[in-house]
Amino acid sequence: MKYSNYLLLAISVVAVSCTVEKTDYEAEIATDTTEYFDFEEVSTINTGDYNLTIEALNGTLYKGYNEIHVTLEHAQSQEELSNAAVTFLPILTDANGKQSSCPHDYQLTYDTANGYYVGYAVFTDITSSTAGWELFMEVTLSGEIQAVSQTITVEEQVNKNLNMTAFTGNDNVQYFIALVAPQRPDVAENHLVAGVYKYIEPTQVAGDFPDPSQFIYAVVNDHTLLLDPRMPEPSMGNHSSPNNEDLTQQNDGLYHGVVNYTMTGNWTLNFIFQDAQGNTIKGTEVPTDFTPGIEGVKSELYIDILF
Template identity: 75%
Template sequence: MKYAIYLLLAICAMVTACTVEKTDYDAEIATDTTEYFDFEEVTTIKKGDYKVTIEALNGTLYKGYNEIHIIIVHAQTDEQIKNADLAFLPILTDANGNKSSCPHEYSLSYDAINGYYQGYSVFTNASSTTSSWDLYIDFAIGNDLNKLVESVTVEEQVNKNLNMTAFTGQDNNQYFIALVAPQSPDVAKNDLVAGIYKFIQPNQPAGDFPDPSQYTYAIVDDHSLLLDPRMPEPSMGNHSSPYNENLTQGNDGLYHGVVNYTMTGNWTLNFIFQDVNGKTIKGTEVPIDFTPGIEGKKSELYIDILF
């Protein structure tokens, strides 16, 4: 009788092991990852004597990090304006009429080589029936000041390799981490790029709307983002990979590291976010044990990946 019980337990263990081992990760990937390289028109607005064109990758604004190009052209002569003082402010309005913004570059500079004003916006919400985005753009050409407002649609980010997260750190500041690259990872060592931003609490009452001093965000400088990638699915046993590199800030203001994906599927980028002195602002270490059949624990700070 005891032998039969032991035999039954052994068979159950073997069946469970086989089920874990044969999890079909290809079936879990429901969407293809499309990599975009071309900047296309999002919208064009005519204001007085000028046409203002906003461009983004794929001609679409997504939740998360977006590089923004703006081109200003004189409507009559088609001459491109290269010396404008250009300000860019995205504003989100919720169902109750509350206004907020997101990490963005307020003052855009002109890229003479490529022929556009360049900036970025990290949209924190997709557009919906209860929330909408407007872009407030001011540009001065000499003494000629022009103000325009344009409603835009922000789409959900279907590429989880470009996910983002927002959180409050132990220093009570509000932070944002947005993945920038790779759009389409390989089963290999990948250059991992992220933007890290902080909301600057206003220190004065609001002036006339939209007062930029109420919606100020800054690039976080000289911090570190410690990286521990894991496959947390029960069938993958919380395994990690070798040869990963923590993210540190580059000359472009973004944070650069290396993530080594050893297979396709569900990955979690576990982070520990530290200041210039090595003090932890957010994040916890994750267990390193191999735990087949048990979902792996995630850091207090993480971003999920799927490719």
């Protein structure tokens, strides 16, 4: 009997060791998180008559959510122009020549208080040797349209607190969830913000490239993201935390909630995505069992973060 107990203990230790080696959590936790506040120039594009200066946080476009600022000025007089219609269409071309886009604001809005046009883009892939992004923009002023395009670079998002996920729901619609804030969480109750978007299948035959009607994405309205945060590594037993609040849509179009991180480390944001009628589009409940030594079970819909 004693031999059997020792054998069982040895097997358990080996199992835990293999699980820990599978995911190097300690190395991940050592990663430093930089928080960015300043919008800097990504690129300046000249249409002939106009200069468009594109800005993003840290002057870099990342995979995931990016707030975009565009300043428009006359090329000769350098006069800033506030009364134009400015469009923004990012296109990804893969190694096979297939073209797609990502959630984005096609028609930028002028921010009178700050003097720039504002929008967003949720880039779904990074620039690589097999895939590249090109930005197509148009400026319409006094009935005249000037179009321009330029290659852009999208970097990997090293801050896992700004991760994203893409999935097909039970309704066969393609959805995207992108974390917007916080960039650098605290051991506390954190205001959690995410963008939720969907792809609109084209209803008409494509016109001349790039035809915006083939690349339409929309903000998802009046849905809910039920939230269950867990620490998935074996030593944490997949435990959760109290005082979390599900994410619901607010006036800015984004989804807001509360996530309570009780310690630093690896966390998984488990979601159940529901429509306005409470029907589940994607996601599953996470078991409540405490599972020390075993990597935690995750929802069918989740995003991993780290701080």
